[in-house]
Structures are given as structure tokens and as C-alpha cells.
Amino acid sequence: MITNFTKKVGLAAAISIVTSSAATAAVFNASASFRTIADITITEASALSFGTAITGKAGSNCVLTSIITAGASTTTVTPVTTTTGTGCSSTDAVNGGYDLAGANNSTVTILMATATDTDFNFAPAGQYNDLASSADVSTTYFPDAPLNVSLSATGKGLLSVGGTLNIVNELVASTSYAVAYDISVVY
Numbered sequence: 001m002i003t004n005f006t007k008k009v010g011l012a013a014a015i016s017i018v019t020s021s022a023a024t025a026a027v028f029n030a031s032a033s034f035r036t037i038a039d040i041t042i043t044e045a046s047a048l049s050f051g052t053a054i055t056g057k058a059g060s061n062c063v064l065t066s067i068i069t070a071g072a073s074t075t076t077v078t079p080v081t082t083t084t085g086t087g088c089s090s091t092d093a094v095n096g097g098y099d100l101a102g103a104n105n106s107t108v109t110i111l112m113a114t115a116t117d118t119d120f121n122f123a124p125a126g127q128y129n130d131l132a133s134s135a136d137v138s139t140t141y142f143p144d145a146p147l148n149v150s151l152s153a154t155g156k157g158l159l160s161v162g163g164t165l166n167i168v169n170e171l172v173a174s175t176s177y178a179v180a181y182d183i184s185v186v187y
Contacts, residue, residue, distance in 0.1 A: 038103045038155065040185050045097035048161050050083055051090025056171030060087025066095040066126035066162025068138045075129050075136050077160040087167055095126070096161030100185060104155040108185050110147045112161070115181040119171055122179040124163040131156045159183065 050062050062085040069078045077097035083090040102108060112124040123143035130137050131152045141147040143163065151157045161183075171177065 037106070037187060038101075040100065040102040040108065040187070042159075042183055042185060043099045043101070045099055046077065046094055048096030049092075049094040050088060050165050051081075051093035053083075053088055053090040053092075054165070054167075054171075055087045056167060056173060056175075057087055058167055058170045060167045061085040062088035062090070062165040062167075064093050064095065064162035064165075066160040068127045068129040068158060068160050070129070070136050070138065075131055075158060077158065080162065085164070088165075096124075096159075098159040098161065098183060100151065100157035100159060102151050102155050102157075102185075102187070104151065105153055106151050106155070106187060107148055108151060108157075108187055110141060110149060110159065111145075111184040112141065112143055112163075113182060113184070114143045115179050117168075117179065119169040120165060120167050120177070120179070122163060122165050122181055124161050124181055126160040126162045128160075129158040131158055 048064075050064055054062055062083050064083050065080050067078045067080065068075060077095050080095055081091055081093050083093045100108070110128060114124075115122045125140075125142050127138045127140050128147065128149050129139075130150050131154075139147065139149055149157065165179070
């Protein structure tokens with residue numbers, strides 16, 4: 001019986017406390033703030049081309065090495081015009097060059113995925129340069145591997161694109177082909 005009495009007294013005390021504190025309740029209308037980040041833009045400086053001397057034989061490949069050279073006043077995609085491999089001997093190839101812009105000093109992830117077609121595939125590879133004014137850094141990237149890099153203090157970066165073109169099936173002679181590939185850059 002005492003246990004039952006104690007429970008009733010405890011319940012009455014709890015109700016009394018809740019009721020008395022409700023009289024002193026307050027509501028404050030708070031707000032949160034935020035700022036959006038600058039969009040990432042990609043501008044093509046030079047279009048990638050494996051040149052005009054691709055044999056098109058099934059099972060052959062063509063490699064275009066793409067690097068970035070830091071200069072005293074500018075950093076540029078190094079013009080490598082010669083391809084190597086079992087299916088090409090082009091001397092008129094052109095590295096892909098892309099200018100990146102976004103938020104200052106931000107970290108971005110670059111992904112260059114292998115592009116596939118019925119008759120050929122392309123595995124992009126090259127370098128990224130952060131265009132830092134005092135000590136720029138070039139970082140090599142590979143196909144299908146995300147690369148985390150930083151944009152410069154002014155929100156800039158440079159991407160060079162080369163890679164390997166693999167011919168899967170015999171191609172028609174004296175015919176132009178194109179490979180569509182994506183450059184994915186995200187914060």
C-alpha cells in the first residue's frame with residue numbers, strides 16, 4: 001500500500017513541475033545562413049587528336065603521352081605531337097588541354113573514365129597542374145581512378161589529356177572517327 005501511495009505522490013509532483021515550467025516557456029525564431037560555392041567550369045584550350053596515321057587494325061593500340069610543363073611565367077600543356085604503339089605513327093597528334101575554374105583553394109575530384117565503343121575504346125590519362133604562382137605542382141592521373149587535387153588561390157587549374165586508344169575491331173581505311181569522353185570535376 002505504501003508503494004502505491006508513493007507512486008501517486010510522485011505522479012502528482014511530476015504533473016505539478018511540468019505545469020509550472022510550461023508557464024515560463026519561450027520560443028525563439030532562429031535562422032541558419034549559408035553561401036553557395038562557385039560553379040566549376042571547364043574550358044577547352046586544345047582538342048585531343050591522335051592524328052592521321054592510325055592503322056585501324058584489330059588488336060592494335062595508340063598511345064599519346066600528355067604532360068604539363070611549368071614555365072617561368074606560364075604553365076602549359078606540353079605539345080607532344082608523336083604517338084607510339086602498335087597501331088599508329090602519327091606526328092600530327094595534339095594533346096587535349098583544359099582550363100578549370102572554381103572556388104579559390106578548393107579541393108576537387110577529377111575522374112576520367114574509359115570511353116568504350118563497339119570497335120575501339122579510349123583510356124584517358126595525363127596530368128593536372130594546380131597553377132600555384134610560386135610552386136605549381138603537376139599530378140599524374142590514370143583512367144577510371146578518381147584524383148583529388150586543389151585549385152589555385154585564384155581558383156584555377158590546368159588539365160592535360162592524352163591516353164591509350166585500343167582498336168577492338170578492324171576499322172574502315174581512310175575514315176575519320178571520333179571518341180566521346182567525359183571530364184568529371186566535382187567539389
